[in-house]
Amino acid sequence: MLSVVKLMLIAVAVTAVTGFLISFLIQILTKLVSSRPQKSSDEEELTALAIAIALRGAERK
Amino acid sequence: MELTKIFQGFDLLAFQIEHDWKLAVVRLVLVLLGIVMVYLGRKGILEPLLMIPMGLGMSTINASMMFFDPVNMVNKTTVDPTRVGTLFLDSIESNNNNLMTLCQIDWLQPIYTFAFSNGLIACLIFIGIGSLLDIGFVMARPYQSMFLAICAELGTFLTLPIAMLFKGMTPGEAASIALVGGADGPMVLFGSLKMAPELFVPITVVAYLYLALAYGGFPYLIRFMVPKKFRMIEMPKEKNVREFSSFEKLLFSIVACVVLSFLFPVAAPLFFSLFLGIAIRESGLEKFRYFVSEIILYGSTLTLGVLLGILCDAKTIMNPQVLPLLILGIISLGLSAVGGLIGGYLMYFFTGGKYNPVIGIAGVSCVPSTAKVAQKAVAHDNPGAVIMQYALGANICGVITTAIITAAYICLIQS
Numbered sequence: 001m002l003s004v005v006k007l008m009l010i011a012v013a014v015t016a017v018t019g020f021l022i023s024f025l026i027q028i029l030t031k032l033v034s035s036r037p038q039k040s041s042d043e044e045e046l047t048a049l050a051i052a053i054a055l056r057g058a059e060r061k
Numbered sequence: 062m063e064l065t066k067i068f069q070g071f072d073l074l075a076f077q078i079e080h081d082w083k084l085a086v087v088r089l090v091l092v093l094l095g096i097v098m099v100y101l102g103r104k105g106i107l108e109p110l111l112m113i114p115m116g117l118g119m120s121t122i123n124a125s126m127m128f129f130d131p132v133n134m135v136n137k138t139t140v141d142p143t144r145v146g147t148l149f150l151d152s153i154e155s156n157n158n159n160l161m162t163l164c165q166i167d168w169l170q171p172i173y174t175f176a177f178s179n180g181l182i183a184c185l186i187f188i189g190i191g192s193l194l195d196i197g198f199v200m201a202r203p204y205q206s207m208f209l210a211i212c213a214e215l216g217t218f219l220t221l222p223i224a225m226l227f228k229g230m231t232p233g234e235a236a237s238i239a240l241v242g243g244a245d246g247p248m249v250l251f252g253s254l255k256m257a258p259e260l261f262v263p264i265t266v267v268a269y270l271y272l273a274l275a276y277g278g279f280p281y282l283i284r285f286m287v288p289k290k291f292r293m294i295e296m297p298k299e300k301n302v303r304e305f306s307s308f309e310k311l312l313f314s315i316v317a318c319v320v321l322s323f324l325f326p327v328a329a330p331l332f333f334s335l336f337l338g339i340a341i342r343e344s345g346l347e348k349f350r351y352f353v354s355e356i357i358l359y360g361s362t363l364t365l366g367v368l369l370g371i372l373c374d375a376k377t378i379m380n381p382q383v384l385p386l387l388i389l390g391i392i393s394l395g396l397s398a399v400g401g402l403i404g405g406y407l408m409y410f411f412t413g414g415k416y417n418p419v420i421g422i423a424g425v426s427c428v429p430s431t432a433k434v435a436q437k438a439v440a441h442d443n444p445g446a447v448i449m450q451y452a453l454g455a456n457i458c459g460v461i462t463t464a465i466i467t468a469a470y471i472c473l474i475q476s
């Protein structure tokens with residue numbers, strides 16, 4: 001009887017700990033991604049500006 | 062020439078009526094049950110994707126039995142004139158040479174041997190399921206979703222000691238039937254193949270039958286356990302809820318797959334399959350996504366339904382362990398639903414009354430059926446209450462927790 005209950009309790013503990021670990025992992029990963037520097041938006045602005053300049057140059061010609 | 066030798070079904074039926082009439086009666090019952098399952102699937106009362114192929118398979122296999130001993134016929138050894146078989150498959154044969162013979166004679170034997178009994182179909186279905194899941198719902202509220210999902214595994218935990226103590230089952234058999242409480246067919250199939258291969262056919266049949274019934278019985282359980290004033294609770298409007306990018310979801314699926322496979326290598330095929338589906342969805346590979354979520358998923362589901370039906374022959378169903386499995390399966394699923402609702406109540410108390418307890422039942426991982434059941438139950442009493450996003454978070458998390466429990470059981474029992 002005790003060994004059966006022990007098996008069940010170990011399964012509960014393993015599941016709870018692993019579940020908590022996965023939730024913690026989600027929290028860490030989302031924090032890491034959101035703390036990335038905003039390089040991409042600056043690059044997009046520069047690209048848009050370059051295209052606008054090129055188009056204006058083409059229109060003048 | 063006797064007519065019974067031409068119409069061989071009569072030959073066997075006459076023999077069984079004379080020597081083992083119970084088997085003849087069970088065959089007839091299963092033929093009729095198969096027809097009823099097709100009807101209920103067509104009407105939408107049970108899940109048609111499984112019930113129609115399964116029902117037709119069950120009827121056909123029980124009708125098409127004959128005196129048949131293919132291995133001895135091919136090997137030109139003494140044929141057993143009373144051996145009963147079909148031209149579909151032999152689920153019991155384990156000798157490799159005989160299996161190769163059967164693969165050339167029985168038309169479903171290659172699929173059964175090389176795709177079903179090794180868990181391939183379970184993993185393919187899991188890839189398809191993964192490609193349908195939006196884990197953004199989990200990532201938005203990870204702890205809350207995980208807590209509800211673990212509570213909703215109450216049946217999976219409690220049925221283990223119940224089965225071992227009251228039915229004298231081995232740990233592997235008890236764990237396999239307990240997994241029905243996780244409400245995830247591929248997991249039950251995979252787990253029972255690893256822990257109780259001699260019982261995996263009846264366990265899987267029981268699991269899929271109950272999963273089809275899950276959304277039939279759960280609304281009544283909700284009404285029984287959750288009074289109307291609690292069912293009507295509207296969730297508070299969340300401020301600053303993040304939308305997660307595909308990159309974040311893809312990153313999580315990769316890291317989670319690697320971490321869980323490292324922790325539980327025995328269940329690595331399951332974790333890989335689930336997270337591969339998610340990764341395909343989030344990586345923007347539309348053609349792959351179409352392939353796994355349509356062709357692979359539906360193809361595997363059809364094959365699974367056909368095989369499950371074909372495996373329901375009279376001899377398998379007459380196994381004296383089937384009835385206890387039926388009872389334990391329903392106990393497991395019922396306790397899991399109760400556990401989920403208890404989890405919902407605990408959240409209600411933790412949040413000072415600002416949480417709808419019905420959300421807890423969505424932790425039972427029948428995606429997205431139980432989330433829809435929860436939303437429907439709430440909307441019935443309060444049409445303005447929207448809980449779907451919370452329910453889906455718990456629902457999808459339930460898939461992950463059931464996979465973790467499957468892995469934990471396999472590790473603990475095989476060690």
